[in-house]
Amino acid sequence: MSKNYYLGVFDNEHDVVGATRITRESGYDIHDVYTPYAVHGLPEAMGVKSSRLTWVCLMFALLGFSVALSAQFWIAGVDWPVNVGGKPFNSLPAYLPVMFECIILFGGLGVLFTLFVRTKLFPGKKELTIHPDVTDHRFVLAVEQRDVAFDTAAITMLWEQYHVLEIKQLSEA
Amino acid sequence: MSSLMSVLRKPIVEGDKSLSDVSTDVITPLERKPTKLWWIAFLCSATVLIIGVIAVVYQFKMGIGTWGLNKTIGWGFDITNFVFWIGIGHAGTLISAILFLLRQKWRTAINRSAEAMTLFAVMCAGVFPLIHMGRPWLFFFITPYPNFRGPLWINFRSPLVWDFFAISTYFTISLVFWYLGLIPDMATLRDKAKSKIKKWIYGIMSFGWNGSTRTWNRYETVYMLLAALATPLVLSVHSIVSMDFATSVIPGWHTTIFPPYFVAGAIFSGFAMVLTLMIIARKVMNYTEYITVDHIEKMCKVIIVTSGIVGIAYATEMFMAWYSVNEYERFTFINRAMGPYAWAYWTMVTCNVFVSQLFWFKKLRRTVWFVFVISIFINIGMWFERFVIIVTSLHRDFLPSSWAMYSPTIIEIATLAGTFGLFFTAFLLFARFVPFIAISEVKSVLSYGKHTQEWPKSQQIAEQKRKAVAEEVGN
Numbered sequence A: 001m002s003k004n005y006y007l008g009v010f011d012n013e014h015d016v017v018g019a020t021r022i023t024r025e026s027g028y029d030i031h032d033v034y035t036p037y038a039v040h041g042l043p044e045a046m047g048v049k050s051s052r053l054t055w056v057c058l059m060f061a062l063l064g065f066s067v068a069l070s071a072q073f074w075i076a077g078v079d080w081p082v083n084v085g086g087k088p089f090n091s092l093p094a095y096l097p098v099m100f101e102c103i104i105l106f107g108g109l110g111v112l113f114t115l116f117v118r119t120k121l122f123p124g125k126k127e128l129t130i131h132p133d134v135t136d137h138r139f140v141l142a143v144e145q146r147d148v149a150f151d152t153a154a155i156t157m158l159w160e161q162y163h164v165l166e167i168k169q170l171s172e173a
Numbered sequence B: 001m002s003s004l005m006s007v008l009r010k011p012i013v014e015g016d017k018s019l020s021d022v023s024t025d026v027i028t029p030l031e032r033k034p035t036k037l038w039w040i041a042f043l044c045s046a047t048v049l050i051i052g053v054i055a056v057v058y059q060f061k062m063g064i065g066t067w068g069l070n071k072t073i074g075w076g077f078d079i080t081n082f083v084f085w086i087g088i089g090h091a092g093t094l095i096s097a098i099l100f101l102l103r104q105k106w107r108t109a110i111n112r113s114a115e116a117m118t119l120f121a122v123m124c125a126g127v128f129p130l131i132h133m134g135r136p137w138l139f140f141f142i143t144p145y146p147n148f149r150g151p152l153w154i155n156f157r158s159p160l161v162w163d164f165f166a167i168s169t170y171f172t173i174s175l176v177f178w179y180l181g182l183i184p185d186m187a188t189l190r191d192k193a194k195s196k197i198k199k200w201i202y203g204i205m206s207f208g209w210n211g212s213t214r215t216w217n218r219y220e221t222v223y224m225l226l227a228a229l230a231t232p233l234v235l236s237v238h239s240i241v242s243m244d245f246a247t248s249v250i251p252g253w254h255t256t257i258f259p260p261y262f263v264a265g266a267i268f269s270g271f272a273m274v275l276t277l278m279i280i281a282r283k284v285m286n287y288t289e290y291i292t293v294d295h296i297e298k299m300c301k302v303i304i305v306t307s308g309i310v311g312i313a314y315a316t317e318m319f320m321a322w323y324s325v326n327e328y329e330r331f332t333f334i335n336r337a338m339g340p341y342a343w344a345y346w347t348m349v350t351c352n353v354f355v356s357q358l359f360w361f362k363k364l365r366r367t368v369w370f371v372f373v374i375s376i377f378i379n380i381g382m383w384f385e386r387f388v389i390i391v392t393s394l395h396r397d398f399l400p401s402s403w404a405m406y407s408p409t410i411i412e413i414a415t416l417a418g419t420f421g422l423f424f425t426a427f428l429l430f431a432r433f434v435p436f437i438a439i440s441e442v443k444s445v446l447s448y449g450k451h452t453q454e455w456p457k458s459q460q461i462a463e464q465k466r467k468a469v470a471e472e473v474g475n
Helices: A013-025 A042-046 A053-079 A092-118 A152-160 B003-008 B019-031 B036-062 B077-101 B105-109 B111-132 B136-142 B159-192 B196-205 B213-246 B258-284 B293-323 B327-338 B342-360 B368-395 B410-433 B439-445 B457-473
Strands: A003-010 A030-034 A139-145 A166-172
Touching: A003 A013, A003 A152, A013 A030, A013 A042, A013 A139, A013 A152, A030 A042, A030 B213, A042 B213, A053 A092, A053 B213, A092 B159, A092 B213, B019 B159, B019 B410, B019 B439, B036 B111, B036 B410, B077 B105, B077 B111, B077 B159, B077 B213, B077 B258, B077 B368, B077 B410, B105 B111, B105 B293, B105 B439, B111 B136, B111 B159, B111 B258, B111 B410, B136 B159, B159 B196, B159 B213, B159 B439, B213 B258, B213 B368, B258 B293, B258 B342, B258 B368, B293 B327, B293 B342, B293 B368, B327 B342, B327 B368, B342 B368
Parallel strands: none
Antiparallel strands: A003 A139, A003 A166, A030 A139
8 A cells, every 4th residue: 555645844953843743733643754863852742752772771781691690600600610719619799890791782782783673774775765865954744644634735834834945745655 | 052052152063054064074075085195194004004914923923922021021012002002992982972971062073083993992902912812813712602622611700801801892882882873974975975886885884774753763762872881881991901900919900999090091091092183183184163172172171180080099009008018019119110110100190190280271272283292292101101000010029039121022012003003094094984073963963953943923932831841850
């Protein structure tokens, strides 16, 4: 099924944040907003909730912690205990540095790969660029056109209050 | 940022840039042919790198008997250089991660290049322990993996094993943090590229980035998380490096002050190196409007603070040697300041504690050539700090009959020079092929497009209310 999008191209972040908020408040479905940089306040205006990736990071960090802890105990205490200066085999304080590094390594790499999977970013991906200048200096607000009752005149009027530069329609197969 | 504040607070980027100006300014140097100056610099550093490679190959073949070490002084140039380079790297992470968490927006112009500097410095540092292993082709013995030697595992109680974990984690996290920041800029390059090949390469490297706010939202979360992870990481790396010394029982090494002292010293030396590089790069690459005198001044302030910490650490070491009433400890420190290596000790103190105090004067902090000269002094001083700690603590041990002196051989000097060659070659290539300034981050701190045009009245009032609430919450 093909989807239709109604695009508004804006010049600056101030305008696009205002337009996004009013569009959402007027009951349109905002598909996405494309911006050259992370605009402060735009996710809130779009109604996008804060990401749960923080919890993913915590889970991976805990995984790193348990892997490092159990591996060190098993290696140095169970599998092949080596007497180093008569110190106990299961000496927890000596295991702390490696545990610490593993928490960070697992947490960091884990959350990064989750990000790539979740946002479908990968090397060589072919992406439909919605507007050629969106990675340079333009801000594009995309609204999904769900049905024939979509009022293009009303939305144009709404966006003109926010100095829209250009309005386009786009169909995606 | 209200219009009132912009009067009080100077803009971070000078020259009233628009969004596309930023893209153009950063991309233009990548598109035009390299300048003559670049070629000269590149050929010089590549030559030095080749000399270093020859020296390293020779050491691989002959072993570390080619060094000036002896029975008394088992660690010399090699570990000095290792600690020096690791320290250089720390400033990059401080700028990219800690200043990010502290919402220091001025970092945006320098974080990309400072992080690149971190990566190259850690690469240079890694060369030294690798050679020091004696049989570098068996370097993988340091990783815990099931093997047919028992399995004979590594000793997790050894600080050298901690070091391996710390540095490899540090390199990995720094690399992915740097690359994550690069993805949106690669998309800008892709969309701006004129030739097909460039479009294709940047297309692959940009991971299909399209600027979606849903992606930006998650991206910002992960960027913040990586910054939050890199902050304790960078503190842990030099702490663990210092434990290579502090967990031993050698007078002069066996002190609890080492971890914070090493971390402060690392940031101090790293900022000096960032200044050395930035002062050259901003002129050569014409980025004076992005890397402004204000940036240089702010980095000088960081140097004053860390120089103070380092100075206090030197004094504390001396005081503790006296206060401990431990005759070996006392001897080591008196020997450091007045023995045969006193010249090295006083070079260190002069460069690190006294010279940097000149930055208390605002006029001097804002005089670019002067800052450059001081940064060179600090680089030298901090190299000597590691040399002093390592060599003076070892060269006169408990048995006077085994006292000895250490001087590096030509091979060791060539290896050190070679790492400088590697560092500068890598940095010059970076400046040619990768956006030197984080385009998308600089755009977010421009004053452009923040409150320029009127909104409808009702929305304007609602927005003001939201802002007021946000400010009260502390946002």
